[in-house]
Amino acid sequence: MNNHPVSVKNKVILLTGAFGLIGKQISKAFLQQGAKVVLADVNTAAIPAIQKEFEHYGKENFIAIELDITNEESAANAVTTTVTAFGKLDVLINNAAIDAKFDKSGMSKVNQSRFENYPIDLLRKSVDVNLTGTVIMTQAACKQMLQQGFGNIINVASTYSIVSPNQNLYDFGEGIKNFKPIDYIASKSFIPNFTRYIATFYSKNNIRCNAIVPHGILNDHDESFLHNFSKMSPLGRMCNREELDAPFLFLASDGSSYMTGSVLMVDGGWTAW
Numbered sequence: 001m002n003n004h005p006v007s008v009k010n011k012v013i014l015l016t017g018a019f020g021l022i023g024k025q026i027s028k029a030f031l032q033q034g035a036k037v038v039l040a041d042v043n044t045a046a047i048p049a050i051q052k053e054f055e056h057y058g059k060e061n062f063i064a065i066e067l068d069i070t071n072e073e074s075a076a077n078a079v080t081t082t083v084t085a086f087g088k089l090d091v092l093i094n095n096a097a098i099d100a101k102f103d104k105s106g107m108s109k110v111n112q113s114r115f116e117n118y119p120i121d122l123l124r125k126s127v128d129v130n131l132t133g134t135v136i137m138t139q140a141a142c143k144q145m146l147q148q149g150f151g152n153i154i155n156v157a158s159t160y161s162i163v164s165p166n167q168n169l170y171d172f173g174e175g176i177k178n179f180k181p182i183d184y185i186a187s188k189s190f191i192p193n194f195t196r197y198i199a200t201f202y203s204k205n206n207i208r209c210n211a212i213v214p215h216g217i218l219n220d221h222d223e224s225f226l227h228n229f230s231k232m233s234p235l236g237r238m239c240n241r242e243e244l245d246a247p248f249l250f251l252a253s254d255g256s257s258y259m260t261g262s263v264l265m266v267d268g269g270w271t272a273w
């Protein structure tokens with residue numbers, strides 16, 4: 001008999017950054033598989049639209065709440081709200097982050113100052129959210145997980161937590177004019193080692209912690225970006241968002257019960273050469 005099924009049925013998932021590209025996708029996957037989901041995000045303006053979009057999953061199966069992971073009180077409230085609504089917290093997914101996007105709508109917003117001139121304020125802001133905010137949220141969840149005697153944490157990393165960006169990806173025929181800035185790399189590099197820190201710190205407390213490394217989720221990228229990406233990716237293409245579902249479901253399920261402190265690459269082989 002398999003006591004460790006790849007199932008998330010009735011698991012209670014608290015997901016940060018839930019209103020973004022990956023957050024919405026995996027929330028739907030969890031709900032389709034019978035989990036209870038707390039969609040938490042700082043973007044409160046989006047709550048009515050989220051409620052409408054998720055309505056058909058049943059109001060008893062999800063809630064959409066305000067959360068600012070940089071604020072300790074807000075993080076503690078998100079955990080309390082989760083436990084009040086669903087009785088426990090099985091899985092925290094640290095997904096919220098500031099990330100300069102290179103799809104059509106995001107590119108114009110990316111600060112393209114070269115490294116030597118990159119505004120330190122933007123670095124501080126990303127560190128505040130992507131690094132400090134992840135710690136704050138994890139502290140709040142661990143208090144609850146220690147009290148209930150079990151827990152599972154999934155940190156969302158990036159290939160840029162592992163390797164440097166190849167800035168040629170952002171060269172659209174004008175030399176290195178566009179590039180991935182340092183704030184993202186600095187703040188996300190912390191995630192794999194933080195994952196190992198939490199995994200080993202709580203290894204005797206029935207709390208697991210793993211990281212997942214998505215890469216290049218297809219959105220509304222233009223042809224030159226797609227062309228560059230496909231040349232550099234071993235699989236020769238970007239990731240369809242639904243290709244993240246199974247890896248997240250697996251890490252959240254008891255099927256991954258012997259995994260802790262690991263970094264699961266879902267990057268089409270990007271870091272393999």
Ligand SMILES: NC(=O)c1ccc[n+]([C@@H]2O[C@H](COP(=O)([O-])OP(=O)(O)OC[C@H]3O[C@@H](n4cnc5c(N)ncnc54)[C@H](O)[C@@H]3O)[C@@H](O)[C@H]2O)c1
Nearest residue numbers: 017019020021022042043068069095096097158214216217
């Ligand atoms: N999209 C990709 O190609 C890709 C690739 C690798 C890794 N990632 C990682 O995946 C995660 C999600 O990325 P995404 O593409 O969905 O980004 P996104 O920008 O679409 O969503 C991020 C969400 O986080 C929220 N957020 C920002 N600051 C917050 C705060 N202080 N408190 C709570 N919520 C906050 C935003 O409001 C937003 O809804 C990030 O950790 C990112 O680094 C994304």
